[in-house]
Amino acid sequence: MELSRAVEAFAVHLEKVRRLSPATVRAYRTDLRGLVEAAGDIELREVDIEHLREWLWKSTQRGDERATIARRTSSARTFFRWAHEEDLIAADPSLRLVSPKRGRTLPHVATADTLRDVLDRLEQAARDGEPVALRDHAILELLYGSGIRVSELCGLDADDVDLDRGTVRVMGKGSKERVVPFGAPAARAIGAYLTRARPALAVRAAEPGPGLFLGARGARIGPRAVYDLVTREVGPSLGSSAVGPHTLRHSAATHLLDGGADLRAVQELLGHASLGTTQIYTHVSSERLAAAYRLAHPRA
Missing domain, CATH: 1.10.150.130 (Tyrosine recombinase, N-terminal domain)
Incomplete structure (x- = not known):
């Protein structure tokens, strides 16, 4: 052969x-x-x-x-x-065959204050009811609020979201399903999008589908469009164009650990098969702790 x-x-x-x-x-x-x-x-x-x-x-x-x-x-x-x-x-x-050792690269993480400013700005822009603005605000709130992958977000159907419970059902890697919680800001943004924006976008499609987030032509939104959205809205605040949906996922995980969340709970939230994959975020938190120590401790 x-x-x-x-x-x-x-x-x-x-x-x-x-x-x-x-x-x-x-x-x-x-x-x-x-x-x-x-x-x-x-x-x-x-x-x-x-x-x-x-x-x-x-x-x-x-x-x-x-x-x-x-x-x-x-x-x-x-x-x-x-x-x-x-x-x-x-x-x-x-x-x-000998594999080269991988250098450890820490994920790009935005501060909570930076993301709060970005999301507040998007919320303000969405108040006039423009469908795409409402959608973009809901997408970023859900990415940061749940830490899900961009592929998982794009694969969501409208009935995968439970606004009353504040959860979303996602299909992760290896076709493994999990239920992920999100907070009140994401719930409000998604609710506004579902009632005020999604119907207006859906009518643009020849055959409306079940997708939760729709593109400008009414079809299910794709990863490229979400990458462009995050780069456009979050990148300038971080002074870099090398950001994407993964930045919000990394930030969500790091902020959870900074706030005292259990490592295994974060593993379950992110859908990591191995705890070792999740542990990269403990290094990010440790570096932040060390930086705070150097700035604040008189004997640092």
């Missing part, structure tokens, strides 16, 4: 058997197609450790980040382990 055919068979396995999300399957396919380009579309059984090292070396020469190279290494290991288990190859060439 040629390498390219094996990669496509592996992608089908990830989608149909392991039931991974389309975004995850797409990431595996992209990484492994890079291997096909680097090694050539040779027979799968002919791929050896030198092909893999050459592929990753070229990534290094292009200046790719260590995290990117580490991800590609992981993709190759998962792929060849599957191929070996399926008896497509006699030996796994990725076993001797």
Whole structure:
């Protein structure tokens, strides 16, 4: 079997058997197609450790980040382990592949005061009842108020929100469903959007769907539009254009921990499979604590 055919068979396995999300399957396919380009579309059984090292070396020469190279290494290991288990190859060439150590990068976090100013400004802009302004305010309130992912927000249907209980039902990674709480400001913003804005946006679509947040043409809003919204509204306050919905998720998690929330509760809220993923936010809080100490303590 040629390498390219094996990669496509592996992608089908990830989608149909392991039931991974389309975004995850797409990431595996992209990484492994890079291997096909680097090694050539040779027979799968002919791929050896030198092909893999050459592929990753070229990534290094292009200046790719260590995290990117580490991800590609992981993709190759998962792929060849599957191929070996399926008896497509006699030996796994990725076993001797060394992954570069990832440098720890702390997430970009906005202060509570900064986000309060942004959200107050959006609330003020939404008071004239313009549908898109009402929608944008509701989106940012929900992203920060619940800490959900942008993919989860875009996948929400209108009946996933319970305004009386202040909760939203989301479908997370690995098709795992969870119920996430949000506060009164988000509830007010979503309520205003549902009654005053969503009907006006829905009539613009040829066939109105169940999506909670709708685009200018009445269809379900996409991640790109949400990224642009956050960059436009939050970026200037942080002095950076390199912000997106993840900034609000990181900020929500950090502010919860700063306020004394239990780490496992935050893990459940964010939908992290591993507690280790959530622990990155304890480092952010610790750095803030250290900064406050240096500024305030006379013996710092």
